[in-house]
Amino acid sequence: MTQYYTWHHLLCTNLFLPCTVPDFAKIKAWPSCEINGMILVWYHCDGIDPVWAVPEQEEITSKEWVYRGHTEHFVNAHIQEIPENAADFAHLTFLHEPVFMSGVDLRYTHSKLWESVKHCWKGEWQPEPEPNKHCSQLVVKHSLTVFGKHFSLMDFAVRARQVGPGLVYLTFEHAFLGRGIILQSVTPVEPLLQHVVHRIYYQRSMPAVIPKFILKVECIQFERDIMIWNNKQYLSKPLLVKEDSAILRHRRWFAQFYSENSTRFTFQKGGLDW
Template sequence: MASAGSGFLGARLLPPSVPDPSPRSLGSLLLLSLLVLGVWAWWELSRPVELIRGPEEVGYIPERGRDKAYTANQVRRRRKKGDLPPVYPNGWYHLLDSHLLEPTSVHNLTVCGEQVAVYRTACGKVYVVDAYCPHLGANLAVGGRVVGDCIECPFHGWQFRGKDGKCTKIPYAEKVPEFAKIKTWASCEINGMVFAWYHCDHIEPTWTIPEQEEITSKKWVYRGRTEHYVNAHIEEIPENAADIAHLDFLHEPSILSGIDLRYTKSKMWEFLRHTWKVQWEAEPAPNKHCSRMTLKHASLVFGKHFSLLDVDVVARQVGPGIVFLSFQHSFLGQGIILHCVTPVEPLMQKVSHSIYYQKNYPTIVPRFILLAECTQFERDVMVWNNKKYISKPLLVKEDSAIAKHRRWYSQFYSDNSPRLTFQEDGLDW
């Protein structure tokens, strides 16, 4: 009888030998990893950047032990509003970028305190109508379908024509009443965006949005967008163009110092600073609804002018809520940021920045420009979200452009323009 541990039954099973990896296989693995990383980095940096901020994400200093949403809500409750101008100026307002509105799709959006349904037909035509069905109040943009050039109510199947709002079909009725219709909004699609016209007296558009030829001809291509919500009166945002003094104070620190105003003056980043030369002026007739800011940006590195970072900017405002921010760099080419402000509520503005750039330049260039603009803009958001509007500000002579801007902007208000007359306590995000 075989002793334990001897023979076949007692044999120990040893793991198969594994050869040591050779330097060649390790090199191949490393090369493959670098290739995958490079492909991912190329894909990530070549696609348009989409940076969407929520209403409470930017511009607030969280209270101890509380989250940002709680802090934002408390700021809205406690802040003094001031003697505000009318809250909804007359003009064109951005609804959404064209590429977000696909054929036969419907979007539910808010503009000037109103709910609208924005839809595109199969043929590509865009219509904007009131969101609520006049029958029993269903929201046409929540479950509604696009049928031809009409939008169909998800509740009872009533169909409304986008061109004039006329009801064209009631599935269970013998006849459609002549008075069955919904409100339509004048709209246009231009420069890769969809806009709606608002006027408190229901007057048809009195001016048009200029076409940016480089965008429509595809010489410049879309490279991304940012979206923010600002808790302020709409006029405060474009007024920045005439507030020349704030540029050399709020925006002097480099973008490396971030957006939190408690730390932007940190000595750590003093080696890099921005300087600005700015001029603002209103345009004469027939473009009285336009104004123009010219800006020369320069950078100081350790106190020395670094011309490589110089940028020339022209910001042309068209109406109360659209700005064409064109910029040109000595060797990084040129492009444009379409800056749009849309009033959602009386003191809540949706602000978008969409960048178009020369298509023969690497995408990383416009991405960097957009993110740099975003950083500077978010510093302003922290001020706007917490400030009070002062109707009769204490100005010095160097602030004269602010008074001129307010006189220019007043043309967008009418006698019937709505004002904020109620207390907002109790409203939540």
């Protein structure tokens, strides 16, 4: 038999049956929003209400930019490892300089077959001031060289805006390839297992093959990072050189997303709790 209930402010106030409503008949409310083609739920270990809002991407809402695909990955890493990449400029040369056609396996990306074509990256990361201290920005300038000669057609800048600990707006604009955005979301599944999704929205007037190609290239570069993350250990106090100072600044910025009651992961042999 199907039972029907009347709910008011998350409490069960009436059952269409001849019985009394129990005091425990209630459900938990999770603050949420539907924006940019996603449903996002706010979680705070202390039960605090949202202290900042997820920004709306007007081009997605207006349908000027349309959905062109997505990728999904599960990454065996600490959640902080993934956004911390924005401040790790040293890895850009080794991981992301080899042309995307050389693949994702870092054992072979520096092969002589593709060494004549290289991606060149220059990045700068900065936290944003109040009232957006929960945000930070990475600006990356990209260029391409073929046999050491600059190929200016592939010059473009990418702006990656981190919003909170698990959401990134990666926007780009090119004179011929058009404008669009990749939305990255990172959701913890376990202490050291993250579900990462990249969704691309691109201007409607451009052929779908262009954003699908961009998403494929981004996927190749991201999977190079995954090969590192899946085989490294997160250290709370790493030994860093002067050139890695941006990583320390990023860690100080990211610390705002923890509280005294945040779950701390400590390795215990044989333990299954988290």
